[in-house]
Amino acid sequence: MENNNTSSSGILKTAQHNFQQAALRLDLPEPVRQHLMQTKEQITLRFHPALPSGRMLDACAFIARHSDVLGPAKGGIRMTAGVSADDVAGLAMEMTWKTALIGVPFGGGKSGIVCDAASLTPEDKEVLIRAFARAARRHIGPELYVPAPDMGTGEREMGYLRDCVSYSEGVSIPRGCFVTGKPVLLGGIHGRREATGKGVVYTLVSACRHLGIEIKGLRIAIQGFGNVGAVAAKQLAALGARVVAVTDLTGGIIHAEGLNVEALLTHVQQTGGVAGFPDSQPLSPDQIFGVDCDVLIPAAAGSQITAENVRNVRARMIAEGANAPTTPEADDVLNAAGVFIIPDILCNAGGVFVSYLEYTQETQREQMTLAEVEARLEERMNQCFEEVFDYAKKNNLPMRAAAMDIAVSHVAEGLRARGVYP
Numbered sequence: 555m556e557n558n559n560t561s562s563s564g565i566l567k568t569a570q571h572n573f574q575q576a577a578l579r580l581d582l583p584e585p586v587r588q589h590l591m592q593t594k595e596q597i598t599l600r601f602h603p604a605l606p607s608g609r610m611l612d613a614c615a616f617i618a619r620h621s622d623v624l625g626p627a628k629g630g631i632r633m634t635a636g637v638s639a640d641d642v643a644g645l646a647m648e649m650t651w652k653t654a655l656i657g658v659p660f661g662g663g664k665s666g667i668v669c670d671a672a673s674l675t676p677e678d679k680e681v682l683i684r685a686f687a688r689a690a691r692r693h694i695g696p697e698l699y700v701p702a703p704d705m706g707t708g709e710r711e712m713g714y715l716r717d718c719v720s721y722s723e724g725v726s727i728p729r730g731c732f733v734t735g736k737p738v739l740l741g742g743i744h745g746r747r748e749a750t751g752k753g754v755v756y757t758l759v760s761a762c763r764h765l766g767i768e769i770k771g772l773r774i775a776i777q778g779f780g781n782v783g784a785v786a787a788k789q790l791a792a793l794g795a796r797v798v799a800v801t802d803l804t805g806g807i808i809h810a811e812g813l814n815v816e817a818l819l820t821h822v823q824q825t826g827g828v829a830g831f832p833d834s835q836p837l838s839p840d841q842i843f844g845v846d847c848d849v850l851i852p853a854a855a856g857s858q859i860t861a862e863n864v865r866n867v868r869a870r871m872i873a874e875g876a877n878a879p880t881t882p883e884a885d886d887v888l889n890a891a892g893v894f895i896i897p898d899i900l901c902n903a904g905g906v907f908v909s910y911l912e913y914t915q916e917t918q919r920e921q922m923t924l925a926e927v928e929a930r931l932e933e934r935m936n937q938c939f940e941e942v943f944d945y946a947k948k949n950n951l952p953m954r955a956a957a958m959d960i961a962v963s964h965v966a967e968g969l970r971a972r973g974v975y976p
């Protein structure tokens with residue numbers, strides 16, 4: 555297969571590899587493979603905000619729309635120092651499969667703003683996101699591309715983005731949903747912030763039920779303690795699991811008997827990271843995947859479990875909260891070792907599912923209750939897990955291959971249904 559987008563990005567390589575494997579298994583016709591291998595649209599933006607702290611930034615951002623076969627592109631805005639155009643393309647491709655798998659009428663998109671979010675004051679970050687919104691305005695829209703939070707961005711930034719759109723339209727609220735993950739008062743939905751982490755836990759609970767493993771007492775190690783990792787930790791602790799190790803950009807901590815997650819959340823709020831948490835021992839961040847535990851939850855960056863560290867893994871299950879955390883080489887080793895992997899496009903799809911609910915409620919000017927959102931999230935995550943688990947069993951495939959085959963088939967079917975023009 556021709557690869558017009560070769561790159562050094564581990565995330566893009568992983569996304570392309572997983573797609574190519576699915577295309578082979580499904581025997582997709584060559585034109586369909588070509589179509590879905592490529593990014594439909596990729597944009598580089600340059601803008602120069604003057605920050606309140608006095609700095610003038612030479613800012614760079616990327617937007618990728620991988621596919622809009624099943625609907626407008628959907629995918630978060632990542633703000634990290636290292637994000638590249640190819641990372642964004644790979645993450646957009648992942649979003650195409652994730653939205654198809656979880657059954658929401660979206661395609662795949664992503665944005666990246668090249669900046670170390672943690673180095674900015676809240677005021678500087680606001681100006682940067684508003685400058686991004688201005689530069690990106692004509693690439694964002696309810697029928698085109700609908701952003702959401704990702705690493706380095708959250709509810710606040712989505713609120714600013716929504717406000718910028720209102721401002722540019724000269725109206726109080728824009729017609730339709732331009733961005734999800736907003737504050738509830740600005741058209742957001744209850745439960746969006748927790749949706750991805752809760753979805754991770756629903757899939758893990760389903761997996762344990764099928765594999766005959768008790769959640770209570772299960773030892774969990776988590777990389778990343780942000781939106782996804784911290785919520786998953788809280789939910790798992792509430793179910794009686796033991797969170798034994800956590801790392802983030804500030805360092806790592808370990809406690810074989812289980813960390814006090816509530817106290818850790820307070821510590822992170824007060825200090826900005828997990829390092830130095832009392833009642834724990836320090837853990838070198840690069841040791842997280844070798845921790846003696848039952849379940850690993852990568853919930854940070856991509857390409858973290860690699861050929862170099864995969865043989866240290868002692869867990870019997872991996873729940874991929876992060877996008878593309880496992881390289882193809884590491885995936886092969888884990889599959890051969892019988893490690894049960896809940897793949898990213900299934901495991902962390904709760905966020906985009908609740909984003910879809912936000913999109914529909916805003917279009918209809920409604921407000922769903924938290925109970926409604928949570929019930930629909932749990933039901934959809936469980937249904938989707940069962941579908942992937944059954945397919946994997948019937949076809950004797952690992953969960954990732956099963957999830958990819960289902961998702962790619964949906965998109966290929968959509969392409970065929972649309973005819974020759976897309």
Ligand code: NAD
Nearest residue numbers: 705706750778779780781782802803853854876877902905
């Ligand atoms: P976040 O910015 O809220 O938190 C990221 C966390 O990871 C922070 O604790 C940070 O310190 C830590 N981190 C970053 N790089 C690290 C590294 N190299 N080693 C250890 N820790 C590191 O981001 P998030 O929204 O929680 O996203 C985490 C992952 O989940 C990303 O891969 C993202 O694409 C994926 N994801 C997020 C959502 C969502 O709704 N936020 C949805 C689906 C997938």
